[in-house]
Amino acid sequence: MGIMAHKKGLIMGVANDKSLAWGIAQTLSKQGAKMAFSYQSEVIYRRVKPLAESLGGIELIECDVTDDESLKSLFEQLGDKFGKIDFIVHSIAFASKKDLVGKYVDISRNNFLNSMNVSCYSFTAVCQHASNYLADGASILTLTYLGAERVMPNYNVMGVAKAALEASVKYLAVDFGGRNIRINGLSAGPVKTLAASGIDNFGYIFKWNQYNAPLKRNTTLEDVGGTAVFLLSDLSSGVTGEIIHTDSGYHIVGMKAADAPDISISALSVAD
Ligand code: NAD
Numbered sequence: 001m002g003i004m005a006h007k008k009g010l011i012m013g014v015a016n017d018k019s020l021a022w023g024i025a026q027t028l029s030k031q032g033a034k035m036a037f038s039y040q041s042e043v044i045y046r047r048v049k050p051l052a053e054s055l056g057g058i059e060l061i062e063c064d065v066t067d068d069e070s071l072k073s074l075f076e077q078l079g080d081k082f083g084k085i086d087f088i089v090h091s092i093a094f095a096s097k098k099d100l101v102g103k104y105v106d107i108s109r110n111n112f113l114n115s116m117n118v119s120c121y122s123f124t125a126v127c128q129h130a131s132n133y134l135a136d137g138a139s140i141l142t143l144t145y146l147g148a149e150r151v152m153p154n155y156n157v158m159g160v161a162k163a164a165l166e167a168s169v170k171y172l173a174v175d176f177g178g179r180n181i182r183i184n185g186l187s188a189g190p191v192k193t194l195a196a197s198g199i200d201n202f203g204y205i206f207k208w209n210q211y212n213a214p215l216k217r218n219t220t221l222e223d224v225g226g227t228a229v230f231l232l233s234d235l236s237s238g239v240t241g242e243i244i245h246t247d248s249g250y251h252i253v254g255m256k257a258a259d260a261p262d263i264s265i266s267a268l269s270v271a272d
Contacts, residue, residue, distance in 0.1 A: 002032030013091030021091035023221025065122035084135035101200035173241030189219030189247030211260035214249035
């Protein structure tokens, strides 16, 4: 039956078959979880519907996380469907492509607030709206990146948003801990997704990680799915307020590996 048998939850942020949320959903499904997906818009719906159908029995509910009415309606619908919710995956971020290149200092007030709204506040809003529907022992997970802890080229406002998101994980862990509800973050290594394609020269970050991570390879959707299922399952019943890196170990590295090939940004094609 799997370690997630009898657990019911919500996956937010599947956009296509490259999405980290899709890797998590596939692993959850293999472990017997019952799920609903929320999707941002009609355009996303058309891409997510066949994926949901391939797993079977997944309800699709529209939700734009910048809209409180939309969040309220999402959890009302989930409450009707599931009663209590055992897990939530928040795999959502946004920054304008024009702010993911050049200097962080150049960002406008409006774009800063919009990036923080979607990429950071939305996680708190999800926890707030979900609160009355959460089961004893529920587990909530968000996705983050090392750019929260250290400067990565062109990550800019997303790094600032992820730092605030990681701090939110800690405050939310305390808010919900007394109800035996856990809040954690998964810090994934670079993966080629729609969101990642917005970061200028992402191919350079991708290759750099591949050559310099202790495991000498990049992160896969299966890697992310495995850690996520651990954090969402009862196996991690004593873990909350934690950020677990799933990045082939890259976060422990201090310098370029002696055996890493030299790479130049100009030599990388878009496909790299
Ligand atoms: P993705 O493009 O597949 O997923 C991003 C999702 O955010 C999409 O489904 C999109 O619809 C959703 N979204 C954006 N604005 C929204 C809104 N207003 N309302 C509802 N949904 C909205 O890309 P991904 O890389 O799978 O990103 C998922 C998460 O993983 C993000 O938080 C991202 O920062 C994080 N992450 C990604 C990487 C990577 O290298 N790809 C590494 C570490 C962390």
